[in-house]
Amino acid sequence: MxxxxxxxxxxxxxxxxxxxxxxxxxxxxxxxxxxxxxxxxxxxxxxxxxxxxxxxxxxxxxxxxxxxxxxxxxxxxxxxxxxxxxxxxxQDKPEILIHEGKIEFKTLSKLGITDDELKEAMREHGVEFYKDVKLAMFEIDGNISIISGNKNLKQTHHKRKIHKTLGTLNN
Structure with a gap:
């Protein structure tokens, strides 16, 4: 050959x-x-x-x-x-993590996403409480997207720049 x-x-x-x-x-x-x-x-x-x-x-x-x-x-x-x-x-499909303020515990457990990681994503999107999350999705690229029910909050896409064990980047 x-x-x-x-x-x-x-x-x-x-x-x-x-x-x-x-x-x-x-x-x-x-x-x-x-x-x-x-x-x-x-x-x-x-x-x-x-x-x-x-x-x-x-x-x-x-x-x-x-x-x-x-x-x-x-x-x-x-x-x-x-x-x-x-x-x-x-490719996997996106997964629903929170829908209308209700946490999908089975999905979080299956994906190995901790409460702290979910709260971190919410904070990065300007959302403080679970009840304020209209939809939180675990995307196919491994990132978490959050849509809040608050019309005044800007909708963003959570993308970690660096893992929390390595420190954080301040932009």
Whole structure:
């Protein structure tokens, strides 16, 4: 087999494995990276490098692996645009955390979202009490969106800049 075709096939295999692994471990982990998560990502990237390029550590071998990853990513995105079934396999659906002031405890438990994390998201949206939340959603990207019932409050999208264990950024 052509060594560069071998690299492309290995890279695509690793890509598919990583999609499955991220899907199994959950989207919450993507939006809240802590030190251990960053170390894990670095170690995974190092461990799968050899699986993708094998003994070929040439520039062309690395470029072949990168091109294969870009192509498979583009193909997967196009497939997901046209197939709801494939999209549902790769991506989770948004989840309701609070509806009309009522907390969905089962959903919070299933997603591993703590009371403190939910309150933090509410504060960042300018909402103090659960009863004032019209809708709180856990989005597919792992972030929490809050819509309040108060017409005077500006609606925002909660996006953590840095995990709370690493400190906070003040804007």
């Amino acid at each position: 052509n060594p560069y075709l071998d690299i492309a096939l290995r890279s695509v295999s690793v890509y598919i494995f990583m999609i499955i692994a991220i899907r199994l471990f959950g989207k919450k982990e993507l939006s809240q990276l802590n030190t251990a998560d960053i170390i894990l990502i670095l170690l995974i990237s190092n461990s799968v490098q050899n699986a993708m390029v094998g003994s070929n550590s040439s520039l062309l071998g690395g470029i072949t692996a990168a091109v294969a990853l870009f192509i498979i990513n583009l193909i997967l995105k196009k497939i997901m645009l046209n197939s709801k079934f494939i999209k549902s396999l790769v």
